Structure formats: structure tokens, C-alpha cells
Amino acid sequence: MRRKIQFPIFIVGCPRSGTTLLQQMLDAHPDMAIAPETFFIRKFWLQRESYGNLSIDSNYNRLIEDIINLPEFQEMELNAVEFSEIAWNNSRDYPSLFKLILEQFASQRKVKIVGEKTPNHLLYMETLQQFFPSARFIHIVRDPRAVVKSWQKVPWSNGSLAKDAEVWRRYMATARLCPDLVKASLFTLRYEKLITAPEENLHNLCRFLNVEFHSVMMNYHQKDCLTVNTVREPWKADSKKPIDKTLLNSWRTELSKQMVSDIENIVWLEMKHLGYKTQTNPIQIWLKKSLAAVKQDVVRIINSFKQRLLWQIK
Numbered sequence: 271m272r273r274k275i276q277f278p279i280f281i282v283g284c285p286r287s288g289t290t291l292l293q294q295m296l297d298a299h300p301d302m303a304i305a306p307e308t309f310f311i312r313k314f315w316l317q318r319e320s321y322g323n324l325s326i327d328s329n330y331n332r333l334i335e336d337i338i339n340l341p342e343f344q345e346m347e348l349n350a351v352e353f354s355e356i357a358w359n360n361s362r363d364y365p366s367l368f369k370l371i372l373e374q375f376a377s378q379r380k381v382k383i384v385g386e387k388t389p390n391h392l393l394y395m396e397t398l399q400q401f402f403p404s405a406r407f408i409h410i411v412r413d414p415r416a417v418v419k420s421w422q423k424v425p426w427s428n429g430s431l432a433k434d435a436e437v438w439r440r441y442m443a444t445a446r447l448c449p450d451l452v453k454a455s456l457f458t459l460r461y462e463k464l465i466t467a468p469e470e471n472l473h474n475l476c477r478f479l480n481v482e483f484h485s486v487m488m489n490y491h492q493k494d495c496l497t498v499n500t501v502r503e504p505w506k507a508d509s510k511k512p513i514d515k516t517l518l519n520s521w522r523t524e525l526s527k528q529m530v531s532d533i534e535n536i537v538w539l540e541m542k543h544l545g546y547k548t549q550t551n552p553i554q555i556w557l558k559k560s561l562a563a564v565k566q567d568v569v570r571i572i573n574s575f576k577q578r579l580l581w582q583i584k
Contacts (some may be wrong), residue, residue, distance in 0.1 A: 277404040278372055279304065279479065280391035281386030284441040286420040287412035288461040289491075290498060290509040293387040295472060297497065298490040303379035305386040306342045306497040308371065313340075331343040334358075337367065345497050348374050355382045356363060365401040383481060390426040393444055406456060406479065408444050413546055414438040414459035414537045415530055417523040424505045431529055435536035439480050442540040465513055 274438055283289045297304040322329045334357050338350045361367050376384035399405050421427045421434040428434050459476045464471050476483040491512050500507045534548045
């Protein structure tokens with residue numbers, strides 16, 4: 271069975287910014303269902319060359335099987351046989367298959383509005399809008415120092431504060447520079463505001479989505495949501511608990527002054543755009559950036575000089 275989608279909602283943001291918490295809140299709404307992380311663009315659309323021509327049955331079958339084998343597919347409680355049967359009678363393209371996932375999920379949950387939460391999809395909002403012209407995007411933004419601190423506790427950290435901070439910087443720059451057509455369908459929500467004034471900000475979000483606010487959204491933690499598997503992903507456990515305001519500023523005690531400075535040196539420009547204040551003196555950040563640039567120029571000049579000497583020797 272397929273349920274027509276009014277407009278799909280995509281919750282996006284830098285990982286560890288509160289996307290799962292927001293998913294839980296919206297999923298508690300009686301008219302909404304938010305699917306877990308499919309990573310559809312990264313796992314399937316960006317791998318389309320490896321799948322090859324989908325008009326070839328074996329290629330198309332492999333793609334369908336890979337979608338069905340996603341752990342999230344089982345957690346959405348979708349019917350694999352029904353999905354496969356519809357897919358074989360569907361248009362053989364990626365947008366149609368992604369749409370089918372959302373349609374089946376909406377049908378299974380008997381809701382009017384369906385969405386999906388993959389933080390990484392922030393990097394591909396333009397592609398998703400081409401897939402779904404009526405799509406709406408919710409970008410949740412969190413203080414980079416809190417994000418990077420949180421990344422230290424997950425298995426997919428890049429291994430250094432600087433590299434993790436660079437991920438946040440890249441995500442924020444991508445959102446800031448996205449096309450106007452995407453921006454017209456984009457709602458930016460601060461994690462800090464969601465935590466300190468949840469009802470007010472959920473009201474604002476519901477107005478953006480043109481749906482009625484329901485108080486059950488505030489009691490999201492009381493709902494048994496199978497689409498958040500804390501056994502498979504234990505770092506999401508806090509999203510099944512009541513709001514904890516103490517998490518907002520835990521980075522202030524868990525990160526040293528030097529660690530904060532290292533993060534801010536990477537992300538200060540995007541922090542400025544978003545209105546976050548740095549602890550590090552802006553002049554110190556500017557001097558460090560300037561010295562790094564000078565050092566790069568000196569290294570480049572020295573290497574160029576060495577190369578010319580080698581040519582002369584030869």
C-alpha cells in the first residue's frame with residue numbers, strides 16, 4: 271500500500287547537533303512520522319556508477335536488495351516483499367525508490383506527513399530538492415564546541431579536535447551558501463533555543479510546516495520509538511530521555527582552554543555568521559590565522575627556490 275506524500279520533511283545538521291532529539295519530537299506528533307537515517311544519497315545516489323544502468327534487471331535487483339537490507343528498513347517495519355513488488359513496477363530511478371521508502375513508511379504509520387532524518391543530507395539539499403520539489407528542510411544548529419566535545423564519545427570521530435571542528439565548519443558553510451531556492455524551503459533551528467524554550471520553538475516549527483502543534487511533542491520520551499535503536503547506536507540514548515539543560519554548557523568544564531581555542535581557530539568565521547561568541551580573543555585568532563598564512567607562503571617560496579636550484583644544478 272502507498273500513501274501519497276504531501277511534502278517530505280528532511281531533518282539535517284552536523285552530526286551530534288540534536289537531530290535525533292528533534293526527530294523524536296516531530297515523530298511524537300500524531301500526524302507525522304520521521305524515518306531514521308537512511309543515508310540514501312551517500313549510500314545509493316552517490317554510488318550510482320557502481321550500480322550501473324538500472325534498466326538491467328540484475329543491477330536494479332541489487333539496488334533494491336541493498337535498500338531492503340538496511341537496518342533502518344527493518345526498524346521502520348517496512349514490508350520487504352511489498353516494497354520489492356512495487357519497486358519492480360515503478361520507475362527505475364533513485365528519486366522513485368526514495369519516494370517509495372517514505373510512502374511505505376507513511377502508510378505503515380498511517381500519517382499525513384512523513385520525513386527522514388539523515389544529518390549528512392544537509393550536504394545534498396539541492397539534490398534532494400530536485401528529487402522532491404516540495405521538500406522542506408529543518409536545519410538544527412548547535413554550538414560547535416558542544417558538537418566537537420560530543421564527537422569525542424562516538425566511534426566515528428575523525429580522531430582530532432581540529433578535524434572534527436572542520437566538519438562542523440563545512441556543514442555550516444554549506445548551509446549558509448545553499449541556493450536561494452533551497453533557502454526558501456529551509457527552517458533553521460538553534461539547539462540551544464530548542465532546549466531552553468522547547469514549546470515555543472516547536473510552535474514556530476509547526477507553523478513553518480503548516481501543521482497544528484500538539485502537546486504530546488513535549489512528551490516525546492514517553493513514546494516507544496523503534497526508529498531510534500539505542501542498542502545499535504548507544505550514543506543516541508539521551509534522545510529518549512527528558513530534556514536535560516545541563517548538557518548545554520557541559521563543554522565549558524569538559525574542554526580545556528586550549529582545546530576551546532583550537533576549535534575556535536577553525537570555526538570562528540561560521541560562529542560569527544551564526545552569532546556564537548568565541549572565548550578566544552578575536553585578535554589572537556586573527557594573528558594565528560595570519561601567521562599560518564605567512565608560514566604557508568614562506569614554505570611555498572622556499573620550495574620554489576629549491577626547485578629552481580635543482581634545475582640549475584642539472
